[in-house]
Amino acid sequence: MESNNKKINLNRTRLAGVILVLSLFFLRAGYAADRLNVVTTLSTYADIAKQIGKERIEVQYIVPGDQDAHFVRPKPSYAVMLSKADVFVTTGLDLELWVPSVVDMSKNDHIRSGQEGYVAAYDGIELLDKPTVLSRSEGGLHIYGNPHITTSPLNWKIIAENIAIGLIKNDPANEDFYRQNLSIFQKEIDKRLFGETLVKLMGGSLLTKLALSGQLIDFLQNKSYAGKKLIDYLGGWLGEGLVFRNKKIVAYHKNWVYFKQLFGLDIIGYVEPKPGIPPSPKHVEDLIVKMKKNNIKVILAANYFDENKVRNICAKVNAVPVIVPIYVNGAPGTENVFKLADYWVSHLKAAWK
Known part of the structure; x- marks a missing residue:
């Protein structure tokens, strides 16, 4: 009798363990299903998306950080990745010319250009190197302007805003969460770019405007505060x-x-x-x-x-x-x-x- 009781208790313990494991599995699955699935072309976009979405999103990117985004061969695995995406972030210019092909393969209409799941990272950035004449003699010409927008930290602030808008469109219930993280990210960029002291003196918005206009250094060299040139606070x-x-x-x-x-x-x-x-x-x-x-x-x-x-x-x-x-x-x-x-x-x- 005692032996039977031990077996019953052992079986109950095992059953309880199985139930616990299954409960945790379904809890995690439910939590994962609750998060936005974000796919980006570039690893830089993926990192910025993480800064904004944090635990509310899952992020994957297509182009490894040490590869040229111009030259990517569409793979079925990329299409599978995009088929499950709620939000897709790409430059939106002619850097990733392979994107339309992969999106077509994914059969995910939600992430096509113009749809709510599509984010063009370049939107709002003043593009440089806009061609005046379109000619093959100019090499790999970018017809809209230079698409290598990720090499300026100032552009990261704009890219982050575009990504935040995309996340909000697809998860409006958490708009405040995304906007708060966007603000934190942009303020951190200001601090890292201009230095904390100068940001406190002048504010990140003014410094950003001066930097974007190309007037920042001249302004700082010609203005003083507390007996020092502002450039000394940079x-x-x-x-x-x-x-x-x-x-x-x-x-x-x-x-x-x-x-x-x-x-x-x-x-x-x-x-x-x-x-x-x-x-x-x-x-x-x-x-x-x-x-x-x-x-x-x-x-x-x-x-x-x-x-x-x-x-x-x-x-x-x-x-x-x-x-x-x-x-x-x-x-x-x-x-x-x-x-x-x-x-x-x-x-x-x-x-x-």
Whole structure:
């Protein structure tokens, strides 16, 4: 009898354990089903989405952080990913020309352009390099303007707002949650970009307007507060970037124009003769002559380009190769946008030591 009781108790314990496991499973499944499923093209968009959506969303991205978003072959796995998406974030220009094909394969009409599940990251950003003439002779021409919008922290603030709007459209019950996180993210960008002291003195909104108009540095150099030039209060990434402001460099591709505009770099030439066109020996020879003439000491390149080509050119002119990821998770130590900008600025600063 005692033996039977032990068996009954053991079975009850096992049954209770099974019930507990099943309860936790369905609880998690219900919680996961309650969250928005967000898919982005770029890892940078995915990180910004996480900053806004936090535990309310699940995020996946398509393009690895160390790959060129121009050249992605559509895969069935991408279509499967998108078929389950509530929100899809893409640049919205001609950076990811493979997107329409993958969206078609997904058969998810909710994330098509113009629908509530579609977010165009570029919306509201002043595009640079808008072509005046459309010609194949110009190489991989972007007909709307330069789509490499993720190289400016100021653009991240606008991208974050676009993503927040997309999340709110698809989860209006949590609008306050998303807007609060958007505000926190944008304020953190201000602090990291301008430095906490200057933000307290002038406010992030005014500093952002001055930076976007290209007037920030002149304004800070010509205005004073408490007996000091305002430029002396500039901290953050822009403060550190004063080391390389107005410095002449060469870049590999025209994917740093938004960074250049914000940080004041002077890009006098490119390793590519035209966007997307591999450099010929003659072009490389001419570039080396130009670099020597202008005493160029840095080549800036995204880490998905030909590193050997960059290093070989640098070796011939005694220049420093600054080879960095352009997207989040493109290299160790770039797990979010804040670390990515730290990486860019620290590597460029080191090149002028």
